[in-house]
Amino acid sequence: MKNFSKETEPPIERKSLVKAFAASLSGTSLEWYDFAVYGACAALVFGHLFFPDGDSLAGTLKAFGTYAVGYISRPLGGIFFGRLGDIVGRKKVLVWTLLLIGIATFIIGLLPTFASVGYLAPILLVLLRFAQGVGVGGEWGGAVLLSSEFSKPEQRGFWASAAQVGPPLGNLMANGVLAILAFFLTTAQFNDWGWRIAFLLSALLVVFGLWVRFSLEETPVFKKLEEKNERSNAPVSEVFKYESRALFGGILARIGPDVLYACFTVFVLAYATQYLGMPRSDAIASVTIASGIQVLFIPFSGWLSDRIERRVIYAVGAVLATIWTFVFFYMMEEPTFVRLFIGVTGALICHSLMYGPQAALIAEQFSARLRYTGSSLAYTFAGIVGGAIAPLLLAWFISFDKSGFAICLYIGIACVLTLIGLAMTRKSHES
Structure with a gap:
């Protein structure tokens, strides 16, 4: 097997690191x-706006099905983008992925509903969701490399966590916007047009993101690959040929946190409102506040x-996540806002222990010349078996097991797969 793992670290400027x-x-x-x-x-x-059939559970399942499309297309x-990132550079590709995600999201905010155009509405929604997923599939790997390849190996865990803070920060902003809309609008107004505002506001994030990325230089590691003419011409095939253990270890390591996050940021909204009869505002507030706490806990x-060795922190998070899920459903036998908030917050702290070290851990598994492709494939393939089907399975499990025991077993199995993946990875700082 070829060994491309070692490379001399170029000097790092603090200003460039902060911008990255x-x-x-x-x-x-x-x-x-x-x-x-x-x-x-x-x-x-979305269940009744795009998939109306008189059954709220069926509509929710169909809406979660389009949620899954965003993972399946990753x-x-x-x-596509991972290969380009290892050939033409990290920065260029990340401009393209940002545009694709942002444009698709903005258009969703303009879509007609089933009542206006019939089956064309869900078809368009699925196509745009697919486009979102394609963009996201190329975004994460490059975002990880932007910050990690500008940092020193002994500080990679902290700086690479920038890509990991994105989910709770994005979740915080999203649920914050939804909470404001829910406060100022009636349920009828929100269902009619208010939800569109949340999608249209994504244009502001796109503009800011493009401004930052256009002002950034290419990473020092990729510049060095260019200077030495060591870029790969076939990174996808080389990852499978030379670094398959790293790939499958990274895939398995991601499954537990993906399932846990889908449960406590997406499914929990439907669970609290439809099955526990709690107010929508309580469900959104719980996820919003917990996400705010996670924004601080992930970089920590x-x-x-x-x-402390990354795999140890990661493994502790997986074990605690399994235990905490049982605690959560036990607490929700008597649903209150305080219990829901404590339950979601505890779960997202467990998730942080896995998610904070994750970016550096996965990036370190691959050689520099294959790192964008390898990281992207590990991220996207894990998303299919983790985040994509999780909301569907969670909604199905709770439909026949109101106690949540089946969900607890599901998350426990996902975390066991994560522990197996960690055992396949190599020690931190070895690349």
Whole structure:
């Protein structure tokens, strides 16, 4: 097997590192703002707006089905944009992915509903969701490399966590916008047109993200690959040929946190409102506040993984997540806002212990010349078996098991797969 793991680290300028952190954060925040808005609307309104059939559960399942499309299309983006990222550079590709995600999201805010154009409405929604997923498939791997390749190896956990802060920050912004809309609008107004505002506001994030990325230089690591003419001409095939263990280890490591996050940021909205009868405002507020706490906890977990071996921090999060899910459903036997908030917050802290070190851990598994492709493929393939089907399975499980025991087992199995993936990865700082 060829060994491309070692490379001399170019000198790093602090200003460039901070800009890279901002560029990484802005893109993934937009990505997850879009996904969080869609996930919330899928749980709350899309069922009857785009998939009406008189059955609220069936409508929600269909809406979550289009949520899954955004994950299923990710590998196409990972393959296409990941390959380009290892050939033409990280910066150029990340401009393209940001535009694709932002434009697709903005257009969703303009879509006619089923009542206006019939079946054309869900078809257009699925196509735009597919486009979102393609863009996201190429976004994460590059965003991770922007910050990690500008940082020193011994600080990679903290700086690479910029890409990981994007999900809770995007979720915080999305649910904050939805909470404001829910406060000022009646339910009828929100269902009629208010939800569109959340999608249209994504244009502001796109403009900011493009401004940051256009002002950023290419990463020092990719510049060095160009200077030495060491770029790969076939990165996808080389990843499978030379670095397949790293790829499958990264895929498995991501499944647990993907399922956990889908449960406690997307599914929990439908669970609290439809099955527990709680107010929509309580459900959104719980996820919003918990996401705000997670914005701080993820970089802390990344920083901690620079001092304690990343796989240890990650494994502790997986074990605690399994235990906490049982605690959550036990608490929700008597549903209150305080219990819901504590339950969601505890779950997202467990998620942070896995998610904070994740970017650096996965990037470190691949050689520099294959790192964009390898990281993107690990991210996107895990999304199919993790985040894509999770809301569908969670909604199905709760339909026949109101106790939540089946969901607890599901998350436990996902976390066991994560532990197996961690065992396949190599120690931090080895590349």
